[in-house]
Amino acid sequence: MEAISSALLLKALDGLSERAVATAQNIANAGTPGYRPLRLSFEGALKSAANGGADAIQHVAPAIEPLAAGGEVRPDLELATASSTALRYGALIEVLNRELQLNAVAITGNS
Amino acid sequence: MQAMEISRTALDVEWRSLELIAQNLANANAPAASSAEVYKPLQLVTATKGSFAEHLRRGASGMGPGDLLGVEAAAVRANETPPRLVHEPGNPNADAAGYVAYPAVDHAEQMTLMIKSARTYEANIVAMYTAREMYSKALEIGRRS
Numbered sequence: 049m050e051a052i053s054s055a056l057l058l059k060a061l062d063g064l065s066e067r068a069v070a071t072a073q074n075i076a077n078a079g080t081p082g083y084r085p086l087r088l089s090f091e092g093a094l095k096s097a098a099n100g101g102a103d104a105i106q107h108v109a110p111a112i113e114p115l116a117a118g119g120e121v122r123p124d125l126e127l128a129t130a131s132s133t134a135l136r137y138g139a140l141i142e143v144l145n146r147e148l149q150l151n152a153v154a155i156t157g158n159s
Numbered sequence: 160m161q162a163m164e165i166s167r168t169a170l171d172v173e174w175r176s177l178e179l180i181a182q183n184l185a186n187a188n189a190p191a192a193s194s195a196e197v198y199k200p201l202q203l204v205t206a207t208k209g210s211f212a213e214h215l216r217r218g219a220s221g222m223g224p225g226d227l228l229g230v231e232a233a234a235v236r237a238n239e240t241p242p243r244l245v246h247e248p249g250n251p252n253a254d255a256a257g258y259v260a261y262p263a264v265d266h267a268e269q270m271t272l273m274i275k276s277a278r279t280y281e282a283n284i285v286a287m288y289t290a291r292e293m294y295s296k297a298l299e300i301g302r303r304s
Contacts, residue, residue, distance in 0.1 A: 072165040
């Protein structure tokens with residue numbers, strides 16, 4: 049198994065779990081006056097780092113930024129983000145499990 | 160488990176906000192002899208949890224997920240709107256001129272706040288459930304199917 053694909057998977061899992069934290073923060077502050085919703089981005093950085101090899105992937109860190117002033121929390125959109133984040137997280141864990149199973153087959157020779 | 164902790168702080172804040180609204184509605188018809196001693200409607204002031212100085216030091220762009228702590232109840236503010244004065248000479252609470260002071264509770268405002276709080280509470284429950292799903296999915300890493 050290529051080291052690069054599991055490094056990508058782990059970074060994506062990290063990013064998604066941090067996005068879940070940021071979304072929870074936005075929903076928690078839905079009623080706070082003057083609160084600016086946070087947005088977390090890592091996909092773009094991860095995509096360009098994927099061409100640079102495992103080393104570049106290691107250095108990818110998610111960026112958290114508040115929306116421009118005036119943007120207020122939309123609980124419906126935040127919940128949609130939360131649910132799609134959870135689904136993508138689950139899907140990535142399935143992929144990771146398949147990889148681990150392939151490794152297990154390679155080690156035991158499927159005996 | 161940080162996402163669940165954050166949602167938990169919000170559940171606490173919304174609950175306390177609902178308690179204050181219930182208190183306001185319960186006292187809406189409690190008269191007093193003078194404007195000074197009449198019940199004043201209370202409202203919860205919420206603020207993002209975390210030290211303000213710390214946020215300033217780091218700047219908004221230097222924020223990490225570890226700095227996200229949810230929401231907190233910053234203060235309880237009394238509404239200083241003057242009470243409603245009603246002419247009720249027969250009321251035992253009436254002053255010399257026959258006026259009774261009723262709290263300045265705005266029912267429509269309180270109901271709106273209540274619905275808002277209840278909806279925010281629900282949204283946080285859903286967010287907590289979604290986070291819980293993610294954590295339980297993470298426990299499946301390496302499981303043989």
